Amino acid sequence: MNIFERIAENKILEAMEAGAFNNLPGKGRPLKLEDDSHVPPELRLAYRIMKMADCLPPELELKKEILQLQDLLAALPDEKAKLHHMRKLNFLVMKLRMMRKTSPLLEEHEVYTPKIIERLEAGRPQAQASAAK
Secondary structure, eight states: OHHHHHHHHHHHHHHHHTTTTTTTTTTSSSSOOOOOOSSSSSHHHHHHHHHHHTTTOHHHHHHHHHHHHHHHHHHHHOOOHHHHHHHHHHHHHHHHHHSSSSSSGGGGGHHHHHHHHHHHHHHHHHHHHHHHH
């Protein structure tokens, strides 16, 4: 043990004896450690600083916008508005794919497109039949 480690260890022991660690918040509960193993080591510090400043990396901001747009699409009754927002959703997904070399969990965003198209196509014959009457 070098001199600095000994000094630090002595200071910690003195603080423990003085009771400085007795009333810490979260005492007796497990620590909430954040798993940042998915973040490259050279970006971890920058991401931690951004998190403390309540900022998101551009990829996460875009993913957040995609999720909000999906919720909006699920609630929209108007077909024209759905098509407009679906185009915007497809653009955002494409933009996210271009930002990242891999796109994990991106398939979940593509689930809505076929369902919406299927629903729109199913509604067309009914609308055309009612228009013909």
